[in-house]
Amino acid sequence: MRNFYLLLASMALSHQLSAQSVTPAARPTERLLLKIAPLTLFDPSTSAILLGAEFRPVPRIGLELDYGFRFTPLHLFSWNIKKENMRYQKFKAEARYYFPRTEQKQWYVAAEGFYVPEEYDLGKGNFYRNGEFRAYEQAHIEKTIEGGALKAGMMRRLGQRFWLDAALGLGFRRIETEYTTQNERPGDYLYDAPEQNFLSKTPDPGVQRKVHPALALRLAYTLVTR
Secondary structure (H helix, E strand, C coil): CHHHHHHHHHHHHHHHHHHHHHCCCCCCCEEEEEEEEHHHHHCCCCCEEEEEEEEEEECCEEEEEEEEEECCCCCCCCCCCCCEEEEEEEEEEEEEEECCCCCCEEEEEEEEEEEEEEEEEECCEEEEECCEEEEECEEEEEEEEEEEEEEEEEEEECCCCEEEEEEEEEEEEEEEEEEEEECCEECCCCCCCCCCCCCCCCCCCEEEEEEEEEEEEEEEEEEEEC
């Protein structure tokens, strides 16, 4: 009987060691990721390098901050050539909730907020204010864009630490434009013809509210895992 119990104990221990040997080790999850958004280089109005970092305090929650600075050496577009002393930055914050993941994909929903301050100088130009057409010889323009959006996205693995992060959503944006002008006067519709290129035209003074389609594409690198 004693030998029988020893045999049972030996079999149980052998089964436990075998189970431990075949159980796959849990793959590390991301804790800190560095990101870059290549599409912002092709923004026709405010081309920038947008860099970001995402921190995940728990596996299903992501907190991201992005900062973009002016980058225009490619000169792909020419409708900003009349804007002198142009300066701008881009700030973005985002909170994410991740659904159960697979080895290759991570689906999420997110809420983002953004803020873009911009300023520049213009020579001779025109604008509408309170239904009146005005002209000026010189102007300093300060414009701020702020808003938010809800998005759905997916991160797809490109390698052991690299990811492609893509998202699509919808939100709103508020654009406030202020002019400081020199030699301002009532405009003449023939002599002070409005700018025809709608891409280069500066918004009229005041506040505009618009629908904001949110499209994001980033390359991410896992810097720290848990």
